[in-house]
Amino acid sequence: MEVFTMDRTYRKVRSFGVWLALAATLTFCFSTAVLAAPAQYGNAVKLGQAASAQASGMLGMDWSQAEVIAVTNAGYAMPGENSTKGCLDGIAEATGATVGACTLLTLQSRFDQPLWFAFFSKKTGQCVYLEYESARAAKALQGESPESIKAGVAQMARIDADYLFAHAADFSAQLKKGLFGNNAFRIVTTANAAARNCNSETLKAIQVHDHFCPGVSSGIVLANYVRHNLLPSPDAGCFVLSVNPWCKEDALTTLLNATPGKRSYAVVYPTGKQRAAWPAPLNRACSVIFTQQKGQPWHGTVLGFDFSKAKAEYGKKSFGNKVLDKLHADLWFMDNMDRAEAMVEPLKEFDLAAGMMPRDLMQPGTDLIGTLHKL
Template structure:
């Protein structure tokens, strides 16, 4: 009996332990990616976060079933930018942009640095938030610290959709307690839609920029699919988008068409409650004005589009539902209809723009383009 135990221990030492060590990201892994002598403590932070995730979620390097997310590159700690952490995650996890399983989630620079990993088959999720005080440590100093000194939050949860939908009180409590540092809805939503069979990389790019999943960002994606069918761009053309009223959709459209505010691809303004009352019944769901502009001829073709959120709720079966993940359920359902955008998107009006002056008249400050195009009347 004793002999058997000794053999087991020996076999364990020979095969299992080295296997575990090898499965973990090491300094050599980062050197292979960034070059010898170039490893910094920021790289190491990405590796250490990945190693903890590998242990707690049981995966090995290169597992395509694993999604890695981080706000590294956006978060700036004590004046230090954090993009090197991303290479640490790539080196240790094998998750990459090209593999569609590494997402850099947009955040404002003053927010904490974090990493998150999601395993699709088990729906296990782990969030690790970096203790800001360790960012300026050396590699040697960092290597001497325990995991709970490096990360001030290490939180693992299972995020199966049924559990998210059916236990609103439990999840409201977790959200209130900020189990993922206040990133709960954002990261659970992005991980869940990443696992949706119809989710593609162009949508994920919009999701990274918008940094959460909601029916609003999905409505923008469906509007882009509708435009592809009904007002497709040809060479030398681009969209001039009037986000009136603006909502989450417009972040998706800016990313998908490079129709940014700064480059005058998008003009955004909101409607007041009084203005919304002036919308006729058939235009209550107005989403915006989309002009396919040809810079060579200085002419454009335009559509005023509406979006039907009641239909989205009906399709998701959430008309009477409550809880923190009702919007996620709606967004996931909207993704099912990505090839049938006309179920929720409709044309209110078609028009032409005959000159650059006509376009400028719609863009000017103080102009409500919906009034100019005859969709609604002015508030009296």
């Protein structure tokens, strides 16, 4: 009994100690977060709000009417090494666009690229583009009146797909004059995809790839094919080996979480001449997908992608403008993802020897194509 009582007392004391430690830790974390984040975060929020206000003025409408889709490289661009992540919250608060509703989209960008925002109104098809000179954006992010900063580039144009297809020559002329800086293709393709209720998986790949193109579309189709036909279970291993790389790689790595850092992705860069000389069916191969059930050998499937079938479907219509030609193909892919899976060709299947890893094929000095051919 005595022992029990002492044990209870000890437990109480220990329990109190644990709570005290937890409380101290939480207080420290909270105060650290409050001390470390707010100034720069708050400035970035204000910058996002200021951009939203400028765009609302240019569009001539309240955000409640605009049905806005915001596209930006905020969160990636870092003028003067300052984070722009808070701009996203500023835009969300001001416009109502959100990540969850797929109306606030961030396109991957290198840290040293100029910060830009695009505000597209689904209601009118008009899109405002704001781009900031990096030195000025850096000052705003460091607290020099972020509310009053004006974009160095402030443009507005109608960019809804049907309008652009009907006014291709005008759009070409606007592009020549520098419409939307270096980001016209990115903004036009992404905004139109989101405006047509593009599914979130496709938008995920688009955001990593930083634009929507037929190439990344083919990667989304290939990833869907892998999901529906090749992956046997959630705990199965997956390794992607691309032998003919193009924009599809960013969809495959993103949607299958098969990344080189996790040793589940590899790529070779052969020339067209080298590929043509490969023994059939490897001369038509684009990626090899390896899957593994626990305890089993790795299973390989060589896949090809027949773009000619896709082109036969969406036609050879040309707008005399590469942005619009690609947008036209993108929208076909978006509306026909299920049918597009028919363009994936399983060319060959094989098992690796027990204990052999797909990455073993990629060791320096290994004859990759010769080995794949013999398997």
